[in-house]
Amino acid sequence: MAELKCVADAGCEATAFFDFKENYKGQITFLPGKPTKRFVSLWAFETKYRPRFRRNVITVGTDLNELIGRDFQIQGVRFHGTEECRPCYWMDQAFAPGANEFLKGQAGWRAVILSDGVLWAGAG
Secondary structure, three states: OOEEEEEOOOEEOOOOOOOOOOOOOOOEEEEEHHHHHHHHHHHHHHHOOOOOOOOEEEEOOOOHHHHEOOEEEEOOEEEEEEEEOOOOOOHHHHOOOOHHHHHOOOOOEEEEEOOOEEEEOOOO
8 A cells, every 4th residue: 555654844755845845835736536537547548657646645525626725634644725736838748738738627736734644545
């Protein structure tokens, strides 16, 4: 089972943006499950590669818009929702042409980490 170590006010260990800068709004990103699964399936089919999500957590059955401006908890780790994450222009180059447009409005929601802990893949 995969794990993601979350560190308060610093981000997710072993990621490019760990302890990036003070008050960084994107310490972790939560992605909506259905569009993410569709995107990954299309991208993996087209490229025959599997994407790595780094500091991103795929969610199921959660209205991520409701988390903006609120504190919430997952698997004992506390977070504060900060903003919607807009896809970057380089997504077309990193994944495939059209990725940027496909992900508009469903590229995830950013949060800061309020408490240390570990998130486990597949855990409820």
